[in-house]
Amino acid sequence: MxxxxxxxxxxGVVAAAILLFAQCKKDNPSxxxxxxxxxxAYSPTPYTIPKPAHFPEIAIPAxxxxxxxxxxxxxxxxxxxxxxxxxxxxxxxxxxxxxxxTDNKAVSAGIDGIDGRRSAMSLLNIAYATNGLxxxxxxxxxxxxALKPVEDPVEMHAKWPDVxxxxxxxxxxREMFRKAFGITSCEQITKELAGKAIAQFERILIxxxxxxxxxxxxxxxxxxxDELRGKLMYFDEGQNSGLPDAQCFHCHGSxxxxxxNYFNNGLDSVGRxxxxxxxxxxxxxxxxxxxxxxxxxxxxxxxxxxNIALTAxxxxxxxxxxxxxxxxxxxxxxxxVVNEDIFINQIGFPVTVGSTVHYSGxxxxxxxxxxxxxxxxxxxxxxxxxDIQSPF
Numbered sequence: 001m002x003x004x005x006x007x008x009x010x011x012g013v014v015a016a017a018i019l020l021f022a023q024c025k026k027d028n029p030s031x032x033x034x035x036x037x038x039x040x041a042y043s044p045t046p047y048t049i050p051k052p053a054h055f056p057e058i059a060i061p062a063x064x065x066x067x068x069x070x071x072x073x074x075x076x077x078x079x080x081x082x083x084x085x086x087x088x089x090x091x092x093x094x095x096x097x098x099x100x101x102t103d104n105k106a107v108s109a110g111i112d113g114i115d116g117r118r119s120a121m122s123l124l125n126i127a128y129a130t131n132g133l134x135x136x137x138x139x140x141x142x143x144x145x146a147l148k149p150v151e152d153p154v155e156m157h158a159k160w161p162d163v164x165x166x167x168x169x170x171x172x173x174r175e176m177f178r179k180a181f182g183i184t185s186c187e188q189i190t191k192e193l194a195g196k197a198i199a200q201f202e203r204i205l206i207x208x209x210x211x212x213x214x215x216x217x218x219x220x221x222x223x224x225x226d227e228l229r230g231k232l233m234y235f236d237e238g239q240n241s242g243l244p245d246a247q248c249f250h251c252h253g254s255x256x257x258x259x260x261n262y263f264n265n266g267l268d269s270v271g272r273x274x275x276x277x278x279x280x281x282x283x284x285x286x287x288x289x290x291x292x293x294x295x296x297x298x299x300x301x302x303x304x305x306x307n308i309a310l311t312a313x314x315x316x317x318x319x320x321x322x323x324x325x326x327x328x329x330x331x332x333x334x335x336x337v338v339n340e341d342i343f344i345n346q347i348g349f350p351v352t353v354g355s356t357v358h359y360s361g362x363x364x365x366x367x368x369x370x371x372x373x374x375x376x377x378x379x380x381x382x383x384x385x386x387d388i389q390s391p392f
Contacts (some may be wrong), residue, residue, distance in 0.1 A: 035186040037178040044069050044180065049104060049127070052209025054217065055255055058127045064143060064196045066203065068100075070276060071182040072391075074201030076176065079390040082166055084111050084152050085158035091149065091198065094120040097383050098306035101205060106318025110155040117278060119318040121303055124382065125256040127203040127258050133273045137262060138284040147191060160191040167194065171193035202313065205388060207256075207306055208381035216376065223376065230373025233366060246370050247343040252305045257377065262299040266334025266344040267315060271276045273297040278316065286287055295339045308378045323371050331361035 045068040049058050062067055068374065077083065083092045094108045097099040101123035107115045118135050121183055133145040150163060167173045168186045177189045179301040180197060207214070213231075215221035223231060233246040243296035251259045262281045276298035285292040300316045314320040320329065334344040348360035362370065382388075 001233075005127075006370050012229070023219060032259045033298050035174065036184070037174060037186065038184050040175055040178045042178060042182040044182070046302070049204050052214060054211070054214070054360055055206065057130070058206070060203070061128070061141070061143070064199060065353060066200055067180060069176070070197050070200040071204060073176045073180045074197035074199065076172075076390070076391050077198050078201050079392060082170070083158065083163055083194075084156035085162075086111050086139065086293075087379045089156055091146075094155075095123050095286075096150075097388055098310075098384075100124050100379075100383060102311045104312060108155075111150070111157050112154075114154050118316050119313065121301075123202055124206050124304055124306055124379075125207055126205060127262060128254075128256050129301075131260045132284065132301060133337040134263075136281050136284040136286075136362045137301055138287070142202050143192075143195045146198035148204070161373040164189060164191055164194075206382075207379050208385065211306070211379040212376040213373075214379075224372070226369045226372040227376050228373075229366070230369035230371065233362070233370055234373055244360065244362060244366065245347065246366075247347050248305075248370070250343045251302050251341060259302045261298045262296065263299055263341045264299045264337060264339045264344075265330075266332075266337070266340050267319075267329065268298070268334035268337070270337055273337075279314065298337070298339065305374060307379055307382070309375050309378050310383070324367070325376060327362070327367045327370060331367065333359050333361060 009310055030243070047068045047070075048068040049066060051058065064070075078091045078095075080095075081087045083090060089111045090304050094103045096103055099353045102120045106119055107117060109115050121135065126142065129371050132141065133139050134148075139145045139148065146162070151160060167177070168189045173189065174186050177183050177193060177197075181193050183189065183193070209218075212221055212223075212227075215233075216223055229238070229241070229243060231247075233243050234242060234248040236245040236247065236249065238244065251261070251263050251265065253259050268276060273294055274297060281296040281299040281301075282292065282294070285296050303311075308314075308321070312321060312323075314326050315325070320326045330344065330347055333347055334340045334351075336345065346359050350357050351360050
């Protein structure tokens, strides 16, 4: 995205910031910041998000069209610790580019050193998440999602009115909000506009289409034998090759390999659904529905498997350090909890003993083959894209 980077250290910008500061004032010590921004040109540049040709179109909200200026503002806000209560933590603290926008921790600690309950999810291809966000799907849009961590007492532990006050008094942000949204005064900077800007930036976090898997899909690369066997087992395509079903694609399907849904993937054995340590999706649906479905207890949104080799540890609570540990869990074919996904219980070859059918799981070589395929999903061009790095 040519021209996305903004050099905030240039003399012209500094001079403009000083001029803006001189023009702004507070009518009274406790009142809103008031300043006239109309001397700054407002001419937003429409921005089309780059994506691989074989990826679907990206849905853009009518009330938040993508602009170059909006993305620039969102990127700066995403990396700026000004959003936290003590100005020490930014969105990027838990979502690092080199970790495919996770933080490689089981759970993340907020500004007060308190650990959260869940692992930071990857934001790769988050624009395609149309069935709720966060592990439990508690919000529907990126605009809403961007607002939540700021006031979460375990995370950034700030108050939006305080954050907005800091943004209103910040010369650079005054100019950037004007250029992105056409506001005419500092007091028009709001948390909603901040959320829109961050959402615009998060929507550009799209795969480059240069992973070995994408090249293979497009006929531009060949798989090694182990990668191909792993791919056939992943997508349940190996019957003619004598390979068992790994059953992966049922939950990790579609072009983004997420499935865009919620599952109990057989992590825990419980007698009753309310015995799960973390009720997952239930915590969201009980607030969103008058008649919440109890079968949602212990279910979580499926994360993307793109760049999965870069995002350890794994699962909603980061309990597994390696892909080998993950595969060992699945090879046990779950615990037969009533709301477990049925395919968790059908990994491997069917084995009939008397009138009972169970499944073999994958052997050691088959497990290695699936992991070899998962490594073909690594997209290093994405994580090194200069347009998604910190502007500071």
